[in-house]
Amino acid sequence: MVEELKSMVGLEETILYEGKPDKKCFIFxxxxxxxxxxxxxxxxxxxxxxxxxxxxxxxxxxxxxxxxxxxxxxxxxxxxxxVRKYKNTYYIVTDHAVYVSGGIFTMNLETKTFAELSRVNLHRGIFDQIFHVGDVLITTNQFTRKGMPAVIGINSISEYSKVFQLVKKLQKDIYSDIMYPNDLRPEENHGYKTKYRG
Missing domain, CATH: 1.20.5 (Single alpha-helices involved in coiled-coils or other helix-helix interfaces)
Known part of the structure; x- marks a missing residue:
């Protein structure tokens, strides 16, 4: 499952975070x-x-x-x-997208580019606090069949704060890059710093 998820990562992408949920918290x-x-x-x-x-x-x-x-x-x-679901769960964050694998009997491999993301939230439930982990909840601009915004979760990870800041920054930078491409930006823009050149 991990290798299949990694094979979805593009050649031009750099992996910035990868990992699994905390096993104890996941089981609890x-x-x-x-x-x-x-x-x-x-x-x-x-x-x-x-x-x-x-x-x-x-x-x-x-x-x-x-x-x-x-x-x-x-x-x-x-x-x-x-236990089987834990074995199949893996997370990858690159400089272009978020990749999540999961499933019990079927293999679910999900990818969302940062241009498709609308919000990034941090959630820490009771067991997250006990085991010193957290969930990064990423809301996309797509909707489920029930009309609710689709959410991707990077759940029960120990580096939740770092991943939250990383995804939040990348989402903002990529969104800004789409709205204001590098060639159209003014020479000076004190409110925005980017390294993305498309």
């Missing part, structure tokens, strides 16, 4: 997700119902309860497959 966030309390309550309810109905019709009740416990199985599958 997979275990303690919003579905966990719901799955626990659901399992307690179904198990107590199973204990009460242990009698002559248990051969009918057990298959029903196994199917009825689907929210619990979905939660447990998410926890089990977190």
């Amino acid at each position: 966030e997979s275990i303690f997700n919003p579905l966990m309390p719901f799955a626990i309550v659901w399992a307690i309810f179904d198990m107590s119902f199973l204990r009460m109905s242990m009698g002559g019709m248990s051969f009918v009740i057990i298959p029903f309860l196994l199917l009825h416990m689907m929210p619990v199985w979905i939660y447990l599958a998410g926890v089990v497959f977190a």
Whole structure:
């Protein structure tokens, strides 16, 4: 997966950051997700119902309860497959674009040039703070099927502040370069410094 993501990087691009999420934080966030309390309550309810109905019709009740416990199985599958998802997750930031790989069964390789980015945010949840990591959330100028802005996350990384500043600077510089190409810039521009020559 990493090699395939690296093969997407253009020959003229320079890799400025590459890495994986913090493993402990990634696994903890997979275990303690919003579905966990719901799955626990659901399992307690179904198990107590199973204990009460242990009698002559248990051969009918057990298959029903196994199917009825689907929210619990979905939660447990998410926890089990977190290791595989971690293995497939990798991030690359170049001087032209952001590359992200991920997926559990399928391989998702995403790339967004800095011209496609509209906002860069920093997020640090509870586990991010415990494990001293953070998430760089990059909003693109594209929208999902539900009409929400598409977001790419560089999640649970230890160098979150450095990557945030890097992506923010590159996004601003590239956007400014598109709006005011080098040849059209005045001789002096005290509010902008760039090295990009296109």
